[in-house]
Every structure is written in C-alpha cells, then in structure tokens.
Amino acid sequence: MTPAVATEASLDRAAGLCARRGAQLTALRREVLRLVLESEAPVGAYALLDRLKASRAGAAPPTVYRALDFLVEQGLIHKVERLNAFIGCTDALDHPEDCGCGAAHDHPHQFLICDRCGATAEISDPGVALALTRAARAAGFRSRRATVEVEGICARCAAG
Numbered sequence: 001m002t003p004a005v006a007t008e009a010s011l012d013r014a015a016g017l018c019a020r021r022g023a024q025l026t027a028l029r030r031e032v033l034r035l036v037l038e039s040e041a042p043v044g045a046y047a048l049l050d051r052l053k054a055s056r057a058g059a060a061p062p063t064v065y066r067a068l069d070f071l072v073e074q075g076l077i078h079k080v081e082r083l084n085a086f087i088g089c090t091d092a093l094d095h096p097e098d099c100g101c102g103a104a105h106d107h108p109h110q111f112l113i114c115d116r117c118g119a120t121a122e123i124s125d126p127g128v129a130l131a132l133t134r135a136a137r138a139a140g141f142r143s144r145r146a147t148v149e150v151e152g153i154c155a156r157c158a159a160g
Helices: 005-020 027-038 045-052 061-073 126-138 153-159
Strands: 075-078 085-088 109-115 120-123 147-152
Touching: 005 027, 027 045, 027 061, 027 085, 045 061, 045 126, 061 075, 075 109
Parallel strands: 109 147
Antiparallel strands: 075 085, 109 120
C-alpha cells in the first residue's frame, strides 16, 4: 500500500469514527488531519497554517486551532506539549471500527522525543499509566489524564 493510499484509508477510518460518535470530520478538519498524518515529525499550528494556505488562501490561525481542538477531542491526534506540536494517534486510526465506543478512544500514551533529530514516537504502555495513577492516588490526587514525554536519543541517532 502506498503512503498516499494508507493516509486516505486512515482519513476514511477517522471519518467513520467521528460519524459513530455523532461528530463530523468536515473537509477542513480532514485536510488538517491529512497534513498532520503526512508530517514526518510533530508539526506546529503555524506550520500547518502555512501548508493549509496552499489550498485555502483565506485560512487563518483560528481556523487551524479549531480544527486541531476537534481532532484532539476526538482522539485522532495528540499534542506533544514539549514541542507545542501535533502528531497523529496511530492507535485511534487503527482502532477496530466495531468497538462500539461512543467517546473518543482514550488510551494511555507516552512520547519518546529524540533530542538530536526530533523524531517522536508514540507508545502506549498501560503499565506506565497504572503506575502514575497509583502514585497520584497515594498522594491523595485523582488524575484525569496524563501524558508522559520522555526526552533522550532515538536508536537511529544512538547508532550513528
């Protein structure tokens, strides 16, 4: 499957997920999601805006931010706080269509961010999430959501 075909299939799955949740992946939201998925690294809102202007001359920052907010809310992308950038959620886009979940597919996620090349990988380790929840509970804190961002050196840079 070519990258373009794979991206199109992911966009179709995203549209289906949204529809089952009673939300709509509009043409603009779909285009912003496509730009995020096609990025080789996490991408910032203004970089997305620059790319979006190629097809939508009137695009403005609020346009991109509203689309990004929607995509995050639907669990289709994640914000990598350290980078102030966005990355596609591979788990949500590979999630079975017949799962029956009504809300955005929420799963524990952690990011591995390379200090040298900027490569960012999403991992989803429930054990990490459980350890954080237990530690928070022991401190009398009820956590709502946690994102772990680990900085270091990726395997490719370590080998080079």
